[in-house]
Amino acid sequence: MKKIFFIFLFFVISFKNAYSLIKVDITRGNLDPLPIAISPLHVDSKSEKLSLFDTDKLGEEISKVIEQNFRSTGLFNPLKKDSFVQKPDIAHLKPRFEDWRLIKAQALITGKVLIKNKKLKVEFRLWDTIASKEMIALSFTTTPPNWRRVAHIISDKVYERLTGESGYFDTRIIYVSETGPKDRRIKKLGLMDQDGYNVKYLTLGNELVLTPRFNPANQLITYMSYFKNMPRVYLLDIETGIQEVVGSFPGMTFAPRFSPDGKKIIMSFAKDGNSDIYTMDLKTRIVEKITNHPSIDTSPSYSPDGKFICFNSDRSGIQQIYVMRSDGTQVKRITFGTGLYGTPVWSPRGDLIAFTKVRKGRFYIGVMRTDGTGERLLTENFYQEAPSWSPNGRVLVFYRETKSGTKGEGFSAKLWSIDITGYNERQIKTETDASDPSWSSLLSK
Amino acid sequence: MRFNKALRSLFIVLFSTLIISACSTAKKAADPLKNDVYTGTETVEYLANGVPDRVFFATNKFNLTTAARDTLRKQATWLRKNKKITVTIEGHADERGTREYNLALGERRANSAKDYLMTYGVSGKRLSVISYGKERPVNPASSPLAWSQNRRSVTVKAN
Amino acid sequence: MSRSLFFSFFLHAFFICLTALTLPFMLRNPIDLPPIVSVEFIEIRDETNIPYAPKARKIIEKVKKEKERVVSEQAPPADIAKEKPDRISMPEDKKEKQELKKKKQNPEEIKPQIRQVSEFEKKELFDPNQIAALIDKAKEEQAETQRKNEKLTQSNVKNSFAKGLSLSEEDALRAQIFGCWSVPLGLPFDEELLVRIKLKLKPDGTILKSEILDHARMNTPGQSFYRVLAESALRAIRICQPLKVPPTGYERWKNLQLNFDPTEMLKG
Numbered sequence A: 001m002k003k004i005f006f007i008f009l010f011f012v013i014s015f016k017n018a019y020s021l022i023k024v025d026i027t028r029g030n031l032d033p034l035p036i037a038i039s040p041l042h043v044d045s046k047s048e049k050l051s052l053f054d055t056d057k058l059g060e061e062i063s064k065v066i067e068q069n070f071r072s073t074g075l076f077n078p079l080k081k082d083s084f085v086q087k088p089d090i091a092h093l094k095p096r097f098e099d100w101r102l103i104k105a106q107a108l109i110t111g112k113v114l115i116k117n118k119k120l121k122v123e124f125r126l127w128d129t130i131a132s133k134e135m136i137a138l139s140f141t142t143t144p145p146n147w148r149r150v151a152h153i154i155s156d157k158v159y160e161r162l163t164g165e166s167g168y169f170d171t172r173i174i175y176v177s178e179t180g181p182k183d184r185r186i187k188k189l190g191l192m193d194q195d196g197y198n199v200k201y202l203t204l205g206n207e208l209v210l211t212p213r214f215n216p217a218n219q220l221i222t223y224m225s226y227f228k229n230m231p232r233v234y235l236l237d238i239e240t241g242i243q244e245v246v247g248s249f250p251g252m253t254f255a256p257r258f259s260p261d262g263k264k265i266i267m268s269f270a271k272d273g274n275s276d277i278y279t280m281d282l283k284t285r286i287v288e289k290i291t292n293h294p295s296i297d298t299s300p301s302y303s304p305d306g307k308f309i310c311f312n313s314d315r316s317g318i319q320q321i322y323v324m325r326s327d328g329t330q331v332k333r334i335t336f337g338t339g340l341y342g343t344p345v346w347s348p349r350g351d352l353i354a355f356t357k358v359r360k361g362r363f364y365i366g367v368m369r370t371d372g373t374g375e376r377l378l379t380e381n382f383y384q385e386a387p388s389w390s391p392n393g394r395v396l397v398f399y400r401e402t403k404s405g406t407k408g409e410g411f412s413a414k415l416w417s418i419d420i421t422g423y424n425e426r427q428i429k430t431e432t433d434a435s436d437p438s439w440s441s442l443l444s445k
Numbered sequence B: 001m002r003f004n005k006a007l008r009s010l011f012i013v014l015f016s017t018l019i020i021s022a023c024s025t026a027k028k029a030a031d032p033l034k035n036d037v038y039t040g041t042e043t044v045e046y047l048a049n050g051v052p053d054r055v056f057f058a059t060n061k062f063n064l065t066t067a068a069r070d071t072l073r074k075q076a077t078w079l080r081k082n083k084k085i086t087v088t089i090e091g092h093a094d095e096r097g098t099r100e101y102n103l104a105l106g107e108r109r110a111n112s113a114k115d116y117l118m119t120y121g122v123s124g125k126r127l128s129v130i131s132y133g134k135e136r137p138v139n140p141a142s143s144p145l146a147w148s149q150n151r152r153s154v155t156v157k158a159n
Numbered sequence C: 001m002s003r004s005l006f007f008s009f010f011l012h013a014f015f016i017c018l019t020a021l022t023l024p025f026m027l028r029n030p031i032d033l034p035p036i037v038s039v040e041f042i043e044i045r046d047e048t049n050i051p052y053a054p055k056a057r058k059i060i061e062k063v064k065k066e067k068e069r070v071v072s073e074q075a076p077p078a079d080i081a082k083e084k085p086d087r088i089s090m091p092e093d094k095k096e097k098q099e100l101k102k103k104k105q106n107p108e109e110i111k112p113q114i115r116q117v118s119e120f121e122k123k124e125l126f127d128p129n130q131i132a133a134l135i136d137k138a139k140e141e142q143a144e145t146q147r148k149n150e151k152l153t154q155s156n157v158k159n160s161f162a163k164g165l166s167l168s169e170e171d172a173l174r175a176q177i178f179g180c181w182s183v184p185l186g187l188p189f190d191e192e193l194l195v196r197i198k199l200k201l202k203p204d205g206t207i208l209k210s211e212i213l214d215h216a217r218m219n220t221p222g223q224s225f226y227r228v229l230a231e232s233a234l235r236a237i238r239i240c241q242p243l244k245v246p247p248t249g250y251e252r253w254k255n256l257q258l259n260f261d262p263t264e265m266l267k268g
Helices: A002-016 A055-073 A088-093 A097-102 A144-163 B002-030 B066-081 B099-119 B144-150 C002-020 C054-073 C093-101 C107-123 C128-134 C137-150 C153-163 C169-180 C215-219 C224-239 C263-267
Strands: A022-026 A034-038 A076-078 A107-116 A119-128 A133-142 A172-179 A186-193 A209-214 A220-225 A232-237 A243-245 A252-258 A264-271 A274-281 A287-289 A297-302 A308-313 A320-325 A340-346 A352-359 A362-369 A376-381 A384-389 A395-401 A413-419 A426-428 A433-439 B046-048 B054-056 B087-092 B127-133 B152-157 C195-201 C207-212 C255-260
Touching: A022 C169, A034 A055, A055 A076, A055 A107, A055 A144, A088 A107, A107 A144, A119 A144, A133 A144, A144 C224, A172 A209, A172 A413, A186 A209, A209 A252, A209 B099, A220 A252, A232 A264, A252 A297, A252 B099, A264 A297, A264 B099, A274 A297, A274 B099, A297 B099, A308 A340, A320 A340, A340 A384, A340 B099, A352 A384, A362 A384, A362 A395, A376 A413, A384 A433, A395 A433, A413 A433, B002 C002, B046 B066, B054 B066, B066 B099, B087 B099, B099 B127, B099 B152, C169 C224, C195 C224, C207 C215, C207 C224, C215 C224, C224 C255
Parallel strands: A022 C255, A034 A076, A034 A107, A209 A433, A232 A252, A297 A340, B087 B127
Antiparallel strands: A107 A119, A119 A133, A172 A186, A172 A433, A209 A220, A220 A232, A232 A243, A252 A264, A264 A274, A274 A287, A297 A308, A308 A320, A340 A352, A352 A362, A362 A376, A384 A395, A395 A413, A413 A426, B054 B152, B087 B152, C195 C207, C195 C255
């Protein structure tokens, strides 16, 4: 009796069951660095020899630059070259994906280098080893000394293809190079590739230079100098080396930046104990006063669309961050936390403002939304300040100083970078002490 | 006998009271900061006999203390006597702030001193102002004492 | 009289001075407080709250245990689709445990159900009313679930996917893909980030065919992040082969749709 009953039930129910499509929601993945294989580029045997460097090693050197770029992001895991089975020339023509999958590579970069007629031609391919297909195939022609830039451009293209974000490798950083005792520092403007190579000094160190910033067009720099003991904002053309003072202000001008279209300089002007924010049009030389308040107003920074300015003011009694329209109207305070806030800098993506915060004797670098909410402190230290954004709005470069003893011994200033997630904090190597870093936009657009 | 005992206790009490007060005075002498403003004489130079060249400030502040006003009055007197001298007033800040704000703060401090000198009859034309922010500390150490010595406005002979 | 007064005065003065001016040795050292460690209390529940009748729960729990054993052994069934539901033999207690360990789409697995019922019988008088109650219209859902749990594992699978029970095959599959899916960083926070991939699977869990349902979006200008996201999802699935599918019930899960959505991850 029971048996029949259950058999009956079973039939009923099993026919009732529709074989519907099963759907499973995958809402979590991992943030492990993506394993990527960067094969040394194959150097075409027809290549001319150069006196500059060993052309045979060029393919390997290019891959090393790419590898270092990816390693520094914390998002990729470049695999060790000694595990690579395929030779560079064959890999570039037709990779055996099983070989690369064996070492767990999910992406593969291969390429070819040819030097002909004193020109450098580099070809590269990005492969998806899991799907067994080609993702990018591009080639570049340039002069041989520019080989590092080719490696950086390749890195940018691959980074963009694999993350959906534009890269930041073909960029430069301008900073202040420091030497000497703490109470008599010698400061020069230094310019280098974002990976620390190709360092160039733009001033001699005879006068104090501070806070250099890039123009979006990249060949102009603005900074503050104590030339002839008159602290003023200057412009410097990297290509020609020509410097000129900005405007003729009867007092100290400082904290300069460019507007996003590169046409104006925005800065502070201090007179009779009061600092206000001014702009000057580089072509017409017309000066406009933007803030009008007895408080200290400084560190202005434009939003990427040029419509807003965030700045530092102590009008509430203590340093806080404010946002206003670019004509100076609708000033709104956005920071209300304990401690003081300084050096606000608008992200090139427009979504965040980075800042320095000082609280209970500790210095923090943080980011917040442009309305002041969502404050996130990324790193804490005895002393650090002045974050500057990478052009893709994902990485911040800033500087840190150490404590010094009674005679100033033990003092050092170094550049550091950190991802906006708070991860991957690392020091940027500079040959001297360094401070006041500023990141350029992508050199190739 | 009872008198001796009493005398002994008296001495113990007096002695300990003196010791206590001595201890407390010793502590005070070691601390040259008053309300976060440096009150000592290390690092101070003199424009002339009895005329200190600098005044000190509290953290993030630019207002003048009584001691500062006293110093500036002496400077004003000296400047009125030596009418040919022009000076530059340098404003400085300690390293515990952001660089750009410190430039503005130094300028404010220098102007505080300049304004005060002007109220005591020194012509503004003889007083120029420059801020060094935190760039030129007088004491390179990283300590509250060093920082208090660096928060200063210094009057420097210009000619 | 005056002497004691004298004494008293000085003793009082002494103590007043002592309390007014602190002696160095009397200063207490600041207490070194350990840093505050925040502890989050997370409630761990190993079952979702399914409103089964109490007796049904017992049965279900028992079957769950058997089922888990079967699922965790993971090897694909030797032969497929030979359901002979009419072959219901009376259980033999010895054989049962062995048979359960075998991963076969064997109608013998009806045995557990019968076994339960016999235990049921032992403990309580078999009451046809109870069964009736279980399949009562009002509690039809519960009954169906119970029945399914007691039957072949394939129906267990279907049931778990349909109901989303915790600690089910669905979670096992999700956990497997979690390990394989490298979420690309740099995805915009404010865009729709759902990638639906339809899969045709082989019985061993490998992929026969895959299809991205929102294919057109991959090539839309301004949505380049979508292509990156979709590719990362495909890569994850391919790397994860063979997928953690149940050893039985191929017909039920051979068509699978995976919905990748990293929005939750990005927010956190």
